[in-house]
Amino acid sequence: MKDCIFCKIVAGEIPTQFVYEDDQVVAFNDIQPAAPVHIILIPRIHIPSFDDIKPEHKGLMGHLAWVAGELARQKNISEKGYRLVMNCGPDGGQEVFHLHFHLLGGKPLASGYGRQ
Numbered sequence: 001m002k003d004c005i006f007c008k009i010v011a012g013e014i015p016t017q018f019v020y021e022d023d024q025v026v027a028f029n030d031i032q033p034a035a036p037v038h039i040i041l042i043p044r045i046h047i048p049s050f051d052d053i054k055p056e057h058k059g060l061m062g063h064l065a066w067v068a069g070e071l072a073r074q075k076n077i078s079e080k081g082y083r084l085v086m087n088c089g090p091d092g093g094q095e096v097f098h099l100h101f102h103l104l105g106g107k108p109l110a111s112g113y114g115r116q
């Protein structure tokens with residue numbers, strides 16, 4: 001997808017070190033980390049948001065979730081715990097419209113999820 005930052009990262013047009021990659025998924029450190037571990041996990045294909053998941057993406061989404069758990073174990077944050085976040089749409093705080101998980105951990109995270 002033209003003009004998508006994360007598609008450019010997948011294509012190597014924005015040089016980014018991957019902390020994980022396979023034929024379906026890549027993961028890299030967030031450029032503005034909110035925690036000691038802050039990894040972005042994305043599918044290689046362009047799906048704009050959680051709202052755009054179709055039945056044919058079910059396997060891919062399961063794989064993405066499994067990779068998130070694997071990375072949490074690799075980064076040694078699974079025992080103490082971590083947070084997996086997916087923002088969807090403007091009210092959900094999504095800024096990059098290429099579906100992604102944030103894997104956050106390595107410190108106690110504030111409780112709650114945007115209560116105001």
Ligand code: 5GP
Pocket residue numbers: 005014016028029030031032033040086087093094095096097
């Ligand atoms: P969102 O708000 O869409 O859920 O999260 C987008 C995330 O992508 C933000 O945490 C932001 O810091 C990160 N991000 C945006 N552009 C880049 C980039 O070019 N490289 C990396 N590594 N992260 C990025």
Ligand code: ZN
Pocket residue numbers: 001004005006007008045046047097098
């Ligand atoms: Zn994209």
